[in-house]
Structures are given as C-alpha cells and as structure tokens.
Amino acid sequence: MTTSSPTTVPTSGLVSEPIPLHDTPILGMTSRPYVQRATVYGGTVDVEGAAGFWVEYPDGLMDLTRTHLVSSDEGLPGVKNGNSAEAGKDEKPPPLDVKTQVEIDVEGTPKRRIRVSKEKSALVVIDMQNFFLHPDLRNHPGGLACVQPLIDAIPKMRDMEMxxxxxxxxxxDHELKTLPPALARSFRKSGGGGFGSQMPGKFGRLLMRDEYNSALYGPLQTEYETGKAKGTDIWIHKNRMSGLWGYQSALDLYLRENGIKTLFFAGVNTDQVR
Known part of the structure; x- marks a missing residue:
C-alpha cells in the first residue's frame, strides 16, 4: 500500500504550510497560501452554453463571474481568453464592474475575497421554519442562533441586488401520495404521526403548505414579507430532503430559468439542498 504526503507550497511573504494533494478551492480557501499564478478551475461549457469555471488570482481573489478565462486556448461563449497557459503567470484580475459585479471578503489567513455576478447569484435560506425552530415544538438553540445573523445579512445581500x-x-395532499416510503418513514416518531398528520395547538398539519408549522420562524416571516414586497425574495417549496433532489425540482427550475449560477447557503439544514 502506498501513501501520499502533504505538499508544501512556498509563497512569498507567507509561511509555507502543508496542504493536501487533493485540496479544493473551497476546502482550503481560508487557510492555504495564495496561488503563484492565475489558476483556472473547471473550464467546461455546460448544456446551456454558460462557461463553467472559476479563476483564482495571486492577490487572493477568487473570480466566480465566469467572464474572464486566462489559461485556455479554446474559446468559450462570452469569455475573454488568455493566449496560453503561460498567460496566468502575470495575469492580473480584470477591473471590477461595479454595475454588475460585487466582491465579498472571506475571513481567514491570508485574506481572500470572492467576486460574483449580482444577477447570477442568490442567497438560499433553508428550512428556517416553525417546525424546526419554534420552542413549543423542539429545543434547537443552534437553529435559533442563526436567526439574528440572517436578519443582519439579508438586507445587505438585497443591497447587492441578489x-x-x-x-x-x-x-x-397529492405529494403525500408520491413520497418515497423511506422518506415518509423518517418523519414518523414512535410509529405515529408523519407528514400531513395533525400537530398540537395552532401548528396545523405537519409540513403541509400554508400551515403555521411550515411558516418561517418569528421575525424571519416578517423579513420574507418585506423582501417579497420589494421583489427580491422568493418562496420555493420543496417535497424532499434536498431542494435539488432531481431534475426540474422547483428550485432547479427557478435557478435555470433565471440564469443563477452562484449560491450562498444559510439556514438550519444547509446540507439538505444539494
């Protein structure tokens, strides 16, 4: 059996540190050294003709706008190309287009930032509903601790036109008849209840549309109503653990129809969207 050892990447002005051979742009983004040249991740064209790549620059910028490809000889629709792979050596980030793009700082050492397209980005808030958060239904201090940071962050994301x-x-009721047995069983407690069952008091039927247990928790419902009136906030129903459980789910359709390519995740079940 063979094993691989970490690779040390030397950087100017930074202490070298071992990073895994298979490190990804995100897993080590807050701690690994800057790249030595402009580096492209991806470089493919998806079925809709959009360029699927990121570019990381030596100054700590991760460009997710998919508008400037620096290390490919092959042309992509609507993308500026460098002359060759060597172009990445001295490549500097293109100027920020403040009308269509925004940069967001990422905490960590060394400091980094990401650049995204405003109209192609969205904040996805998952399952911040009474069923998961209301103190009369469960004790979830971790979930409740997410409420105020969300209320603080959402207006800023709206200001960025996301x-x-x-x-x-x-x-x-129709979806109750089409749920997979394993999913239906997972929400039954002690052999009873489950999706559509009557909950105590005012909470209504479990996770059914327009019931109180399915409403957003406390001030988040008000925050949503504020955004809905502004035309920035969209409510998307899901009928599986994941909002992207299959082709043409409600979330998948919305993202495709609106050309949204970059997602920021928040909420109590951020693992249940993908």
Missing part, C-alpha cells in the same frame, strides 16, 4: 430564495418544506 435574490433571496427561501427554500422550505410545503407539501400538498
């Missing part, structure tokens, strides 16, 4: 997508459980 959409706010509230992805929530909201079943119909």
């Amino acid at each position: 959409k706010i997508l509230w992805v929530n459980w909201g079943l119909t």
Whole structure:
C-alpha cells in the first residue's frame, strides 16, 4: 500500500504550510497560501452554453463571474481568453464592474475575497421554519442562533441586488401520495404521526403548505414579507430532503430559468439542498 504526503507550497511573504494533494478551492480557501499564478478551475461549457469555471488570482481573489478565462486556448461563449497557459503567470484580475459585479471578503489567513455576478447569484435560506425552530415544538438553540445573523445579512445581500430564495418544506395532499416510503418513514416518531398528520395547538398539519408549522420562524416571516414586497425574495417549496433532489425540482427550475449560477447557503439544514 502506498501513501501520499502533504505538499508544501512556498509563497512569498507567507509561511509555507502543508496542504493536501487533493485540496479544493473551497476546502482550503481560508487557510492555504495564495496561488503563484492565475489558476483556472473547471473550464467546461455546460448544456446551456454558460462557461463553467472559476479563476483564482495571486492577490487572493477568487473570480466566480465566469467572464474572464486566462489559461485556455479554446474559446468559450462570452469569455475573454488568455493566449496560453503561460498567460496566468502575470495575469492580473480584470477591473471590477461595479454595475454588475460585487466582491465579498472571506475571513481567514491570508485574506481572500470572492467576486460574483449580482444577477447570477442568490442567497438560499433553508428550512428556517416553525417546525424546526419554534420552542413549543423542539429545543434547537443552534437553529435559533442563526436567526439574528440572517436578519443582519439579508438586507445587505438585497443591497447587492441578489435574490433571496427561501427554500422550505410545503407539501400538498397529492405529494403525500408520491413520497418515497423511506422518506415518509423518517418523519414518523414512535410509529405515529408523519407528514400531513395533525400537530398540537395552532401548528396545523405537519409540513403541509400554508400551515403555521411550515411558516418561517418569528421575525424571519416578517423579513420574507418585506423582501417579497420589494421583489427580491422568493418562496420555493420543496417535497424532499434536498431542494435539488432531481431534475426540474422547483428550485432547479427557478435557478435555470433565471440564469443563477452562484449560491450562498444559510439556514438550519444547509446540507439538505444539494
């Protein structure tokens, strides 16, 4: 059996540190050294003709706008290309287009920032519903601790002209008949209840549309209503653990129809969207 050892990447002005051979742009983004040349990740064209790549620059910028490809000889629609792979050596980031793009700082050492397209980015807030957060239904201090940071962050994301997508459980009676058995069983407690069952008091039927237990928790419902009136916030129902569980789910359709390519995730179940 063979094993691989970490690779040390020397950097000017920074202490070298070992990083895994298979490190990814995100996993080590807050700690690994800057790259030595402009580096492209991806470089493919998806089925809709959009360029699927990121570019990382030696100054700590990760460009997710997919508008400037620096290390490919092959042309991509709507993308500026460098002359060759060697172009990345001295390549500097293109100027920020403040009308269509925004940069966001990423905490870590060394400091980094990401650049995204405003109209192609969205904040996805997952399952911040009474069923998961209301103190009368469960003790979830970690989930409740997410509420105020979200209320602080959402207006700033709106100011950046990004959409706010509230992805929530909201079943119909027809969908109750089409749920996979394993999923239906997972929400039954002690052999009873489950999706569509009557909950105590005012909470209504479990995770059904327009019931109180399916509403957003406390001030988040008000925050959503504020954004809905502004045209920035969208409510998207899901009927599986994941909002992207299959082709043409409600979330998948919205993202495709609106050309959204970059997602920021928040909420109590951020693993249940993809």
